[in-house]
Each structure stands twice: as structure tokens, then as C-alpha cells.
Amino acid sequence: MEEEQKEETKESEEVETPKEEILSKETPLTEAPAETSQIQPETQIEETPPETQPEVKEPQIETQKTPPTASTPPPRPEIPTKPEDSLLRQLWQKALEKIRERKSKRLEKILQLAKEKGEITNDDVEKLLHVSNRTATRYLDELVQQGRLKRKGSPSHAKYQLP
Numbered sequence: 693m694e695e696e697q698k699e700e701t702k703e704s705e706e707v708e709t710p711k712e713e714i715l716s717k718e719t720p721l722t723e724a725p726a727e728t729s730q731i732q733p734e735t736q737i738e739e740t741p742p743e744t745q746p747e748v749k750e751p752q753i754e755t756q757k758t759p760p761t762a763s764t765p766p767p768r769p770e771i772p773t774k775p776e777d778s779l780l781r782q783l784w785q786k787a788l789e790k791i792r793e794r795k796s797k798r799l800e801k802i803l804q805l806a807k808e809k810g811e812i813t814n815d816d817v818e819k820l821l822h823v824s825n826r827t828a829t830r831y832l833d834e835l836v837q838q839g840r841l842k843r844k845g846s847p848s849h850a851k852y853q854l855p
Contacts, residue, residue: 802831803840803854811844811853
């Protein structure tokens with residue numbers, strides 16, 4: 693009987709062995725994390741030792757080296773500024789001359805009006821020259837400073853006459 697039991701157990705073991713073999717060939721779930729931990733180091737980038745790494749050269753800017761000569765400095769490019777400056781100065785002088793001429797003509801007109809009327813106001817100068825109130829005041833103040841006119845009355849109601 694014992695032999696029969698042994699044979700039965702052998703048979704059951706034989707039947708079970710192929711299953712075990714199949715299961716052992718497949719990766720069990722408990723072993724999967726162990727395999728993934730083995731894969732992770734392989735996926736990391738392997739660093740090569742510094743001796744075998746290729747050298748990366750930075751681009752270098754080549755400059756010309758000139759031998760130092762203390763006796764002769766390098767020649768400077770000549771910039772023709774004087775002719776332009778003189779031309780601009782001439783134009784500026786002409787413009788200022790025209791402005792002075794026009795102003796002197798206007799001041800003479802004011803004096804002519806003062807001779808005709810005997811007394812003039814700021815409004816008279818505005819109408820005569822077609823200028824603003826402030827410009828007429830400036831013209832009259834300039835004539836007063838030159839001594840060619842005298843102001844009478846308060847500044848707001850001033851009248852101007854020849855001295």
C-alpha cells in the first residue's frame with residue numbers, strides 16, 4: 693500500500709511538475725521589481741572617464757597682433773569736419789543777420805509811429821506789426837532800454853513816447 697501511495701504521489705508530482713516548470717519559466721510577480729531595479733542602472737547614461745571624453749574646443753577669435761612701435765602711432769583717418777563746420781557757421785551767421793535786420797526794421801517802424809502819434813501803446817504796436825501782445829511788449833521794452841522811448845504810467849496801462 694505504501695508503494696501505491698508513493699506512486700500516486702509521484703504521479704501527482706509529475707503532473708504538478710510541468711505546471712511548476714511553466715510557472716518557473718514565467719517571471720513571478722514578486723521577482724518583477726527586482727528585475728526593474730536591474731534595468732534602471734542600465735538606462736542611466738554611463739559617464740566615460742575624463743581621459744576618454746572628447747575635448748570640446750571653444751571658438752577663438754583671432755586678432756592680428758601688431759608689433760609695438762613707440763616711434764610712429766597708427767595713422768588716423770582724416771574726417772573733413774572743418775568745411776562742414778564752416779558752412780554751417782556761415783549759414784547760421786546769415787540767419788542771425790536776417791533776424792537782426794528784420795528786428796531793427798520793426799523797431800524803426802515803432803519809432804516812426806511814436807513820432808506821428810506822439811504817444812503809443814502796446815495795442816498800437818500789435819496792430820502795426822501784426823504780432824502778439826508779448827512780442828509787442830518785448831519790442832517796446834527794448835526801445836526803453838536803448839533810451840529811444842520813455843514809458844509813462846503803470847506797467848499794465850503803459851504809454852510810450854519819444855524822450
